[in-house]
Amino acid sequence: MRNRVLSLLALGFGLPAAALLWDAQAYRLSDLFAAFAEPTGLMRGCTDIPEAVALAETLQTRSLRIERYMGSLEEKKAEIVRAEAALRDRLAELKAQKATLRSRRDGTSQAVRSDIDRLVALYDQMKPAEAAAILTNLPSDFAAEILMRVNPETGARIIAAVEPRQAALLTAEMGARSVRKR
Known part of the structure; x- marks a missing residue:
């Protein structure tokens, strides 16, 4: 009985409040x-x-x-x-x-790539002994990058023309660059 009275009171007070809020949405x-x-x-x-x-x-x-x-x-x-x-x-x-x-x-980046491609093509056209002489005077990371990009046969001839100690350094640098790219 008490629950019904409370429910009726809640309904009695809640409906006008809800109607007021519903009406208030327009304002x-x-x-x-x-x-x-x-x-x-x-x-x-x-x-x-x-x-x-x-x-x-x-x-x-x-x-x-x-x-x-x-x-x-x-x-x-x-x-x-x-x-x-x-x-x-x-x-x-x-x-x-x-x-x-x-x-x-x-x-x-495209301009740099095209410049590098031209440089690689230049080294591809050079005689291995001449390319080896130039590459030994370049920084090892730059020389390794060129060697990685030239034709593999040309790169092998160039490394063969380099003194063994320098060839080992260039080969190690090429391997390190391959690992870093992954």
Whole structure:
């Protein structure tokens, strides 16, 4: 019996509250909490009771605070919207810069590759003894890179023309470069 009464009371209070909230969706949230009547209208005939006057003043003060707070929330919402728009613009700008840098880098990489290909073709055309003499004077990592890219037969003849100690260093560097690329 007690549960039925509680359920009926909850239903009795819950339905009007739900209806009020449903109706409030069409309005701003600050309108929902705005004072519905002027305190002076409520106080008509009650100005001789100090507790009622104090309560009315407290309610009016709270109402004003709530209205100011809701106004500041609206300002903050607008500020967040502006910040999001600025971030979206900045993101688009950064993406465009990234694409520009990528295209420049790809162009530079392609130019470097074509230069290396020309250099490798040059070493492919040289006599092994002449290529060996030049490669021994280059930094070992650069010489190893060239040797790795030339035709394998030409590379073998070039390494054969290099003094054994230098050939061992170049071969070790070539092996190390192969391992690093993996």
